[in-house]
Amino acid sequence: MELLLNDVVDPNDLKKFRVMYEDQSSRGVPSEKAQFEYSMCLVRSRPDVDVKHGIALLEDLFKRTRDTETKRDCLYYLALGNTRIKHYEEALKFTKLFLQIEPQNQQVQHIQKYVKNKMRNEGLAGMAIVGGAAIAVGGLIGLGVSLLKK
């Protein structure tokens, strides 16, 4: 897990996908592919501002895409991105939402386990996990059943 979290995007990739995305944005609505690729680079970048930018783009993509696989990928990277910038409560919202739909997913289970350990170790437990906080991810619930089919 640690390795995945410390994995840093190649600067050339980041630049390449940023140029592609910005080029498309300047001419209208960027394609889902361009937005997805750019945000995958951003959430794997080192500076927190990049990761946050990536998270914003993923949330936007999550809302506008109709493709359930893309939604699934967005949720995963939202969990990973938030974990990277230590926004553990946010991260847990996304892992929880994902696991409601696909409980056996090991990639997401690993993130969740890691985050919970971190929170326990850092004394954050109890702040968020209890209660209905996890439901607060407004607008993201719609995907439920549609993701169930594989």
Next chain:
Amino acid sequence: MAAGPYNYSYIFKYIIIGDMGVGKSCLLHQFTEKKFMADCPHTIGVEFGTRIIEVSGQKIKLQIWDTAGQERFRAVTRSYYRGAAGALMVYDITRRSTYNHLSSWLTDARNLTNPNTVIFLIGNKSDLEAQRDVTYEEAKQFADENGLMFLECSAKTGDNVEDAFLDTAKKIYQNIQDGSLDLNAAESGVQHKPATPRTTLNTDQQPSDKGCAC
């Protein structure tokens, strides 16, 4: 489960590539957990597993990156090719299209890894003999022509899975021994571990890895 921190003298980095659905994640799972995951969800981006093996009396930690085969991840997963000492390139013996795409995977692998990267071709799902769509001989010839190692495996029965991962490691180790793989090169995909633990992060017993099945 872990044999204790830094109980190995080398780390070899592998990548697993090939079309979606050929069984990459199942092969990784079979190798690291000795189990078949019948209902494996589609991999998102990259996944990662490790196992410590022994080659010529040396303990080696394999650090294996399993990539998603979908086109939309391809641009991003390409960056994981860099610095791989071994590449397992997988097709499904029951689906010819996955075999036909090998040349494109091989081009990526050749262009993005270093010249010493050991590329191992795996024809997976050998348990499905009745549905075979690619003959052994044909694939063997392709492997020989391109200088690849080759085995047919089954992630389901476990047949030949160990051998594919271990033979790759043996070949890499051999390249180190005969000097053709330079460990100091930036992207050799091999790290030599000193006998003493690293002290970069916390010095207590790898707290971060605990509880992770990776």
